[in-house]
Structures are given as structure tokens and as C-alpha cells.
Amino acid sequence: MNNAAILAEYGPREAMEYDVVVVGGGPAGLSAAIRLKQLAAEKGQDVSVVVLEKGSEPGAHILSGAIMDPKALTELLPNWKELGAPLNQPVTEDAMIFLGEKSAIRTPDFLLPQCFQNHGNYIVSLGNVTRWLGQQAENLGVEIFPGFAAAEVLYNDDGSVKGVATGNMGISKEGEPTGDFQLGMELHAKYTLFAEGARGHLGKQLIAKFHLDAGRDPQTYGIGIKELWEIDPKRHQPGFVMHTAGWPMDSNTYGGSFLYHMEDNKVTLGFITGLDYSNPYLSPFEEFQRWKTHANIRYYLEGNAEQGIKPAKRISYGARAITAGGLLSLPKTVFPGGALVGCDAGYLNVSRIKGSHAAIKTGMLAAEAAYDALVAGRQHDELSAYPRAFENSWLHTELNKARNFKAWFKKGLTVGTVMNGLEQFVLKGNIPWTLHRDKPDHAYLKPASECTPIDYPKPDGKLTFDRLSSVFISNTNHAENQPAHLTLKDASVPVNINLAKFAGPETRYCPAGVYEFVPDEAKGSSAQRLQINAQNCVHCKTCDIKDPTQNIVWVTPEGGGGPNYSGM
Numbered sequence: 001m002n003n004a005a006i007l008a009e010y011g012p013r014e015a016m017e018y019d020v021v022v023v024g025g026g027p028a029g030l031s032a033a034i035r036l037k038q039l040a041a042e043k044g045q046d047v048s049v050v051v052l053e054k055g056s057e058p059g060a061h062i063l064s065g066a067i068m069d070p071k072a073l074t075e076l077l078p079n080w081k082e083l084g085a086p087l088n089q090p091v092t093e094d095a096m097i098f099l100g101e102k103s104a105i106r107t108p109d110f111l112l113p114q115c116f117q118n119h120g121n122y123i124v125s126l127g128n129v130t131r132w133l134g135q136q137a138e139n140l141g142v143e144i145f146p147g148f149a150a151a152e153v154l155y156n157d158d159g160s161v162k163g164v165a166t167g168n169m170g171i172s173k174e175g176e177p178t179g180d181f182q183l184g185m186e187l188h189a190k191y192t193l194f195a196e197g198a199r200g201h202l203g204k205q206l207i208a209k210f211h212l213d214a215g216r217d218p219q220t221y222g223i224g225i226k227e228l229w230e231i232d233p234k235r236h237q238p239g240f241v242m243h244t245a246g247w248p249m250d251s252n253t254y255g256g257s258f259l260y261h262m263e264d265n266k267v268t269l270g271f272i273t274g275l276d277y278s279n280p281y282l283s284p285f286e287e288f289q290r291w292k293t294h295a296n297i298r299y300y301l302e303g304n305a306e307q308g309i310k311p312a313k314r315i316s317y318g319a320r321a322i323t324a325g326g327l328l329s330l331p332k333t334v335f336p337g338g339a340l341v342g343c344d345a346g347y348l349n350v351s352r353i354k355g356s357h358a359a360i361k362t363g364m365l366a367a368e369a370a371y372d373a374l375v376a377g378r379q380h381d382e383l384s385a386y387p388r389a390f391e392n393s394w395l396h397t398e399l400n401k402a403r404n405f406k407a408w409f410k411k412g413l414t415v416g417t418v419m420n421g422l423e424q425f426v427l428k429g430n431i432p433w434t435l436h437r438d439k440p441d442h443a444y445l446k447p448a449s450e451c452t453p454i455d456y457p458k459p460d461g462k463l464t465f466d467r468l469s470s471v472f473i474s475n476t477n478h479a480e481n482q483p484a485h486l487t488l489k490d491a492s493v494p495v496n497i498n499l500a501k502f503a504g505p506e507t508r509y510c511p512a513g514v515y516e517f518v519p520d521e522a523k524g525s526s527a528q529r530l531q532i533n534a535q536n537c538v539h540c541k542t543c544d545i546k547d548p549t550q551n552i553v554w555v556t557p558e559g560g561g562g563p564n565y566s567g568m
Contacts, residue, residue, distance in 0.1 A: 001175050003152075006168060010177070013165060014185045018048045020370055021163050021189035023150040023202060025053030026062055027126070027356050028342025029195030030133040030142075031076055031363035032370075037140035039371040047374060049142050050187060051134075052166065054149035056560045058134035059127040061197075061539055063226060063320040063568050065258050065270060065353060066126040067091060067118055067241060071394075072360035077136065086128045089263045091118040092239030097296065098417075099247040104296045113424035115351040115402065118241055123260045123268070126356055127568050147560035153202050154186060160380040161337030163188040164202065167556050172481050190379035191370045192338040195363065198321045199541040201556055203344040212331035212340075218440040219329040219346055220406060222254070223542045225288045225319045225511050226270035227470075228567055231312040235300050236265045243353070244297075248290045251413040253277045254406065257291055258353065259300065266315075266567070267300060272353070274324065275441040275509075275546050276410070279451040283508035284542075285319075286456040289464040293457075301463055311462065317470040318568050319511040319540040324350040324406045327399040328436060333387050337380040339366045347395065351402035351424065358395055365389045401429025407437055445548045448503035467513035471536050475564035476512070478557055484534040485557035486514060486543065493551040494530035495520075502548055504530075509546045512536045538563045 007013070020036055022029040033049045040047040055061040070087060073080055080087070096107040096116050134144055151167035164187055170180035194203050198221065207213050242259040249255040254274030261267050271288035292298060303311035323329070323346035330347065333340045341362045348355030369386035373379070390396055404423060409416035423431050459465045478485075488494070498504055499517055506515035514536045520529035539562045544554040 001177070003168070006177065006183070010181075010183050013183055016050075016185065016187050018050050018187060018189045019191070019374055020047065020049045021187045021192045022049065022051045022195060023164055023192065024195035024197060024200070024344070025051045025055070025058040025134060025144060025146065026130055026195055026197055026342065026359065027133060028344070028359035028363040029193065030058065030130065030137050031360040032193050032195065032341060032367040033137045033142040034076060034133070034140060035364045035367035036371055037137070037142055039368065041140070047371065051137065051142060051144045052148050052150045052164070052187070053144060053146045054556060054559050055146060055562060056564055057131065057146045058144065059130035060564045061562055062127040062130045063224070063318040063565060064126040064356065065224070065226070065260060065268060066124050066356060067260065067354060068122050068124045068126070068129065069354055069357040070120075070122060072357040072364070076360055076364055083136065085132055087122040087124055089123045089239055091121050091123060091241050093237070093241065094118050095240070095242045097242060097244045099244050099294055099296065101247050104294075111425065113421060114428075115424050116243060123239065123241065123262050125262070125567050127565050129356070149556035149559040150202060151184065151556045153205060154188070156337070156380060159336065161192050161335065162380070163192055167558060169558055171483055173483055175483055178481065190374060191383065193341055193363075193366055193370065194338060194344050195341045195359075196344045198323045198343040198346070199544055200344040201554060203340055206335060206338070206340065207331050210332070210335040212333070212335065216331055217325060217328040217437045219323060220325045220437060220441055221275045221321045221545050222272045222324050222350075223275060223284050223319060223509070223511065223540060224270055224272045224322050225285060226268060226317070226568065227314055228316040229267050229269065229301060229312045229314050230265055231267050231300050232303070232310045233265050234307070234309055236267070237261045238263060245417070246413065247294065248287050249273075253279075253282065254409045255287065259297065269297070272322070274406070274409070275321070275542065276444045278444050278446045279454070280445055280448050280502040280505040281451055281453045281508065283454070283456060285467060285511040286508075289459060290456060292463050298463055314465070314473070316566060316568055317474050318563055318565050319538050319542070321541040321545055322355065323348045325437070326350060326405065327396070327403045328434070333390070334382045334384060336382055339369070339383050339386055341366045347399065349399055349402055351405040351420070361393065361395045362390065365393065401431070404431060404433070404435045407435035442546055442548050442550060445502060445505065445546070447501050467511065468536070471512045471538065474538055475566065476536060476538050476562060477564070478535045478537070478561040480535065482558050484532055485555050486532050486534050486537060487553045487555055489551045489553060493549050495528055497549055498547070499528060506530070506543060506547065506552070509542050511540060511542065512538045515543070
């Protein structure tokens, strides 16, 4: 049964009314909710605010490096230290290193661009920061509904956004209601703020419906793959931040890595691959695993019996797409009845590899515009004060300085490094030119016949691992008997186009082993079919972005499904 048939038989859905509905309980959404309640309290008024979070709790699906610039948090909650915000490890040292397979060249500190300087910032678990923000929001009277995925945008008769509906629960793989069936509910609002993170399911629909990306550069993304390790205290340098570029990537493929020393002998390390890569044989997951074998990285992870160094222990794993287009790819962020905030719009500053401060700031700006509209008795119109406030903010100034960062690297690592050094170090962000992009990430993929296969080494189970053992420690879970949330527009495309022309790139760009080509016995011994292991999905959204024919569409699974990250 499709949703319309289910509603015809089991409807209507229960509806709840709010002043503001926030879709997504990440830093942007929670900051918006907090700011709305703060403004109402200052005036002795009441504004009803609800946050929908598809994860089992706020923070369950949050994945980031992360180094946090506390600037926006200080604006939102000036007494965050007294309130116990989990920003415990200040950055003590920065290192930018260019790797060759057998070499490492560290950039002298006096040549380090400002965007790579982290004095005053903190190494954090953004998931833990998000959990803490959720507590602050609830203390102010915000309602938070974890485990409820917003699956559908609702519209008024005039086309403005009315709110959202949560997904139905208890639907079988065949699409039929089971004994555990529960109809989704509708949440109506005067304004709805969408804060789903990069490549948001509903945000993507809104951008298309309202043509919010008209006149903008196509958005570009990276996939960030991350592991959390506990290392020997003798190798631990609290507050030390390392970024690398170069090996194992070739000079024409955008990518980079990080290794951050947190508190309690923990290090967080990860690898970011630009999803505009061209070789379909490339695997971001395998590039990350290979990177860990470099002498400068394995030093922190390997044991050394002679020196009394114990081998490090891998604790957790995850992956998430990030926006990288910056200011030039930023869509119009408002439409009748709502707004896009945080990475749902694409405010991340890729030059700094930071987005949490932008998420908090834009959540605040949207909240202030929504509050003023509510006080004025308005509803369901455009919050035009929000983009105006952004254009006058420090965040716009920051993003404008970095507007060409990703585009330069399409000309290779050397040109990208030199030109970004010129723009950031010499010109200090006062840039007289602008580089534009003309096509989305998936359009850069070349046919396999034009590319060289990449021979990746097998995992050793000590430094390097396979996908399935990695997914296991992400605590990913989906109800077995639910419809696959990874859908195909045309079931024939994976074999007829993706496999035939591009050598099946979905088996390599997915960091969770969701996609595999297996024998199709019904069609003969040599025939193949695409098998989708949706239960492995860590909600990174890479397939929705990189599929060369845009045939894969990520939709929301039952609420509460997906990873349950701890300390990530």
C-alpha cells in the first residue's frame, strides 16, 4: 500500500499545532529552538516550539571531526562553561602536513593560513555537545520528539509550508501495515525550520519545489569517514591537531584528513574525500584505511613492546556527507512558511573544516526572524529578515573569504594549495575574483573504461578494517521488517548503466557495505543484480549524492533507526 492508500484506510492523521516546528535535533535545530524560547522569555511571552529528531536521541546521528569554534555558542549561551558544556579540550598545537607515500613535509607555523589556526577552539565530540544542547532546550520548555522522522512536507492551499508529517510506523517490507502499525502524525506550524544536515531529505525537496538553487553554483559535497581510538598515554598529546593533504589521494582528487587528540587518551581521526572525484574505482573507505598505514599516522596507533607502548584500540566508526560548496552554492534559504538552516542549506566553511559554529549562528538568525514575525502576527510567509541578517553577519564575511577554496582544487593539489595560500595568507580573504562550478558531483564520474582500477590492500584487523566490522561498532540498527529506505527510481539502472558503464561505483562509494552486486539466478549464471542491505546504512547520504544517474533516492526510515554514535 502506498501512503495515500494507507491514509484512505487508516486516516486522518492526528494533528498538533505549534508556533514553530524544527525538523532535526542537531546544533542548528536546537540552537533555533533555544533562541526562540530565550526571546519569548525576555518579553514574558510563550512560543510553542517542537523539535523532531529521527535519531534515538539528540546526538545519536551526529558525526563530525570536530574542532569547534565557540564564537556562536557564546552568543547563544554566554555562560556555557558554567552550564557544563562538554568543550573540555582546548587546541594546543596545529600541524598541516603534506604526505607522500614515504614522506611528510610539515608547513612551517609562520606560513600556516589563518583558516588552519585553531587557537581558542576546542576538540569536541559534537554528538555530546548536541546532547547537551538538547538538555538546554528542554530546560527552556522546548518539546523534543526523538525517534520521529519527518517524512513529508505539508502545504497549505496557497502553496506555503504548513508543517510536516512523521513517517508511519510498523509497515512491512511489502508496504503493508503490520500488527505494530502506527499512523504518522502531522505537526502544523506558523513557521517550519528545516535543520536536517547535509543533503537533507526534505530540504532537497524544498530546494527543488521552490527553485531555491536558481542562479547558484551546484552544491558540492565530501564524505567524511571517522574513527575514534583510545591510544597509549605515551603517544597522547592533548590538544594536538594534525591535518594532512596528499597521499593516498592522487593530485587531481580532492581530499584530506585529520587526527585530533581529545581528552582521556582518545584520538579522533578521519578522512574526507570530495565527491566530485572522477574515477569510479575509487573507494573513500579504502582510501581512509590506507591513509592509516602512513608512518606519521600509524605511529599513534601501533604498539611498541620495546618502548612499552600498548596498541591502540578502535572504539567507534561512522560516516557522513558534508557540504563543501560554501557561499557560492548556498541556495535561497527562505520560502513561504519556512527556512533552511545549518548544513541543510550548506553553511559549512570547508576551508576551516568547521560547520557547527555556522549551524548555531544560522539557527539563531532564523529563530530571531521567526520570532519577530510571530510577534507581528504573521504566519506562513517568507522570513526575509533571516537572509538579510546573514548577509550582515560575521558568518557571511567568513564564508566570503573562503568562497573559492574548493573550486581551486579542481585544478589539482599544487594549484589549489598555492592559490588558496595566496587568497588566505597573502590577500587575507580580500579576493578580487570568483571561481564558479558548472556541474554537480555525480556528473564528474567517468566511465570505467577511461579509468585505472585501484588495488587496495586487504585489511589487517589491527590498523585497517573492513566495512562490516566497522558498521558493527557504529551501533547501526534498523527494524528488519520495514521498507528499504534506499529506493530506486528504475530498478534496471544499477545493472544496465551503473555496472555496465561505471563498474558499479555504489559498491565502493558506500562506506557501510549497503550495495553489492550478486548473481541473479533467475536470469542465468552470468547475470547480476543489485542487492541493497539497507540495515547497514549509517545515513551518510553519499549514495543520494554520487549515484551517476541520480537513480538512488534516500528516504527516511522508521524513526530511531540508523547509527547510535557514542562519543563521536
